[in-house]
Amino acid sequence: xxxxxxxxxxxxxxxxxxxxxxxxxxxxxxxxxxxxxxxxxxxxxxxxxxxxxxxxxxxxxxxxxxxxxxxxxxxxxxxxxxxxxxxxxxxxxxxxxxxxxxxxxxxxxxxxxxxxxxxxxxxxxxxxxxxxxxxxxxxxxxxxxxxxxxxxxxxxxxxxxxxxxxxxxxxxxxxxxxxx
Amino acid sequence: xxxxxxxxxxxxxxxxxxxxxxxxxxxxxxxxxxxxxxxxxxxxxxxxxxxxxxxxxxxxxxxx
Numbered sequence: 001x002x003x004x005x006x007x008x009x010x011x012x013x014x015x016x017x018x019x020x021x022x023x024x025x026x027x028x029x030x031x032x033x034x035x036x037x038x039x040x041x042x043x044x045x046x047x048x049x050x051x052x053x054x055x056x057x058x059x060x061x062x063x064x065x066x067x068x069x070x071x072x073x074x075x076x077x078x079x080x081x082x083x084x085x086x087x088x089x090x091x092x093x094x095x096x097x098x099x100x101x102x103x104x105x106x107x108x109x110x111x112x113x114x115x116x117x118x119x120x121x122x123x124x125x126x127x128x129x130x131x132x133x134x135x136x137x138x139x140x141x142x143x144x145x146x147x148x149x150x151x152x153x154x155x156x157x158x159x160x161x162x163x164x165x166x167x168x169x170x171x172x173x174x175x176x177x178x179x180x
Numbered sequence: 181x182x183x184x185x186x187x188x189x190x191x192x193x194x195x196x197x198x199x200x201x202x203x204x205x206x207x208x209x210x211x212x213x214x215x216x217x218x219x220x221x222x223x224x225x226x227x228x229x230x231x232x233x234x235x236x237x238x239x240x241x242x243x244x
Contacts, residue, residue: 040206042219102209173209
C-alpha cells in the first residue's frame with residue numbers, strides 16, 4: 001500500500017516536472033517563443049481530422065478491452081500499461097495522419113530546434129530502459145514497479161512509427177516537389 | 181483539378197512555392213496542395229494569393 005502510494009506520488013511529481021519541461025522546450029522550439037504552435041487553415045483541417053481518427057481509435061481500443069475484460073481474457077501486460085498504450089496509439093494515429101498529409105511543422109516551429117527536442121525526448125526514454133536492462137529489473141509482469149520502463153518502450157515505439165512515416169512522406173514530398 | 185493559372189502566375193512573378201507561401205502566411209505544402217488541386221482554399225486565402233500576385237479572383241480561381 002505504502003509502495004503504491006509512493007509510486008503514485010512519484011509519478012504525479014514526474015508528470016508535473018515533465019509538463020514544466022514541455023513548456024520550456026516548446027518555448028525554445030518555437031521561433032516566436034510561444035508555447036502554442038500556429039497552423040495554417042489546411043493544417044488545422046488535417047489536424048482536426050487526425051484528432052477524430054485518434055479519438056475513434058482510442059474508443060475502439062477501450063471497447064475491445066472492455067469486451068476482453070468481461071470475457072475474462074487477460075493479456076500479459078499490466079493494466080496501467082494497457083491504458084497508457086491506448087493513449088499512445090491514439091496520439092500516434094493523430095500525429096501519423098497529420099504527418100502523412102504533409103503537416104510536419106506548424107508555422108512558428110523551428111525544425112532544427114524540434115529535432116533537438118525530439119532527440120532529448122528519445123534519450124530520456126532510452127535511459128530508464130537501458131538502466132532496467134543493465135540492472136535486470138526490466139520485465140513484463142504484473143508488478144508496476146518492475147514494469148515501469150514499459151511507458152518508455154511505448155513512447156519510443158510511438159517515436160519510431162512517427163519518424164518512419166515522416167521519413168517516407170518527406171522522401172515522397174521531395175520527389176514530387178514543384179519549384180520555380 | 182490542377183490550378184495551372186496559379187502556377188503560371190507564380191512562375192511569372194518569379195516566385196517559388198515557398199516564397200508565395202511565406203507572403204500568404206501558409207506552409208509550402210499548402211501552396212503545393214492548392215496548385216495540385218488537392219485543397220480548396222478559403223476565400224481569405226484566395227484573396228491574399230491574388231493580392232500577392234497582383235491579380236483578381238477571376239484571373240486565378242474562376243473556371244470557364
